[in-house]
């Protein structure tokens with residue numbers, strides 16, 4: 001019941017790199033030649049918007065029915081914008097100012113709430129969505145979890161200060177994400193403002209604005225005086241037109257979690273960005289490792305919506321817990337399916353994140369207490385293998401080697417190369433890492449060396465068993 005990453009990519013006509021990324025998102029590290037089990041493959045397939053048809057429970061075959069959106073079903077959608085730039089250059093001020101350009105809110109204000117993103121509707125009827133957690137840290141954290149929400153980056157540079165270290169950082173991150181940049185040269189109301197110097201500075205970061213013969217748009221603004229905000233929005237809409245942003249609104253919704261929190265009165269509240277399809281009240285959604293039925297959809301002006309179209313940020317009530325920011329959400333057909341996906345993801349998270357380490361810590365403390373009390377000694381091992389079958393076989397084999405005085409404790413048995421988090425986990429339990437047909441990343445190797453965590457490499461299971469047995473024997477107290 002397994003399939004290689006390569007084969008899976010072929011069957012979906014997807015890029016191998018994209019499949020590997022999707023797997024990483026689910027906490028599975030795999031290379032193209034590695035085999036993944038049918039459950040994992042099924043989730044990947046669904047992440048790619050296909051339907052899965054399993055011929056039989058025991059069947060190796062995973063049928064994939066493509067449900068790619070047809071060109072004729074695609075409709076224009078508003079651009080999603082992230083504002084980045086150096087501290088104090090005016091990101092927050094600019095986001096606040098842009099918010100007032102909404103025809104419904106207007107200069108007078110209107111009661112808004114911070115939900116992590118907002119959408120403005122301009123006098124022309126055009127809409128723009130702004131992620132209102134400025135800066136590249138949040139942006140990068142989201143990308144690390146696989147969410148790419150941003151279509152356009154607005155790079156704020158203060159005209160009286162010029163390009164600073166975080167400006168350069170932001171440029172790197174925008175480029176890494178392949179997001180086009182629009183430069184907002186801010187604070188032009190200030191006496192010391194020198195917009196030309198900003199344009200000049202940007203050249204050395206390979207940002208060539210239009211007036212200097214390049215193709216990056218730049219707009220001189222003042223967030224404080226609300227100067228040229230309309231010009232900045234025009235530039236964003238022009239960029240959106242060039243990008244030809246489209247989505248099919250007529251399908252079950254998919255998107256990404258912008259933020260989540262526990263609200264006293266309302267329980268778990270998540271802000272999501274709808275990226276495809278239409279999200280409706282009553283839909284059953286899986287968000288990260290959480291799921292639930294959508295009880296209410298609320299926008300950034302506290303209005304209840306019955307549905308949310310592509311590029312709309314919206315608060316969702318009714319999800320059972322708080323999903324991680326940057327995780328994906330998807331509407332599924334029924335509660336059983338939702339429960340299944342959520343359980344799968346929770347299991348993966350347990351295996352791979354700090355939460356899992358904390359959980360391991362609880363039992364570790366108990367075990368340490370017993371060891372200190374002289375009741376039991378232990379050999380702790382963390383197993384990483386190329387395929388799940390081997391990981392499980394090794395786990396079963398070494399656990400059987402436990403002795404009444406010395407327990408063999410498997411901290412974790414999973415698939416993929418050895419990462420820094422594996423080393424941390426092993427170190428926390430003073431354990432040994434067993435690498436079966438897998439290698440460690442350079443960072444993990446360096447960390448293991450520094451922290452004195454031993455990594456042993458194997459390709460034959462009985463050799464693992466022999467070694468672990470020796471370790472157990474070595475800890476058995478000599479009989480008097």
Ligand code: GDP
Nearest residue numbers: 086087088089090091092093186187222223224
């Ligand atoms: P952030 O750290 O990039 O979010 O920057 P802020 O929005 O917090 O702004 C930093 C400081 O610059 C604040 O004191 C703002 O009032 C000020 N500021 C922001 N935009 C402008 C502007 O267009 N003109 C002037 N004169 N000051 C501004």
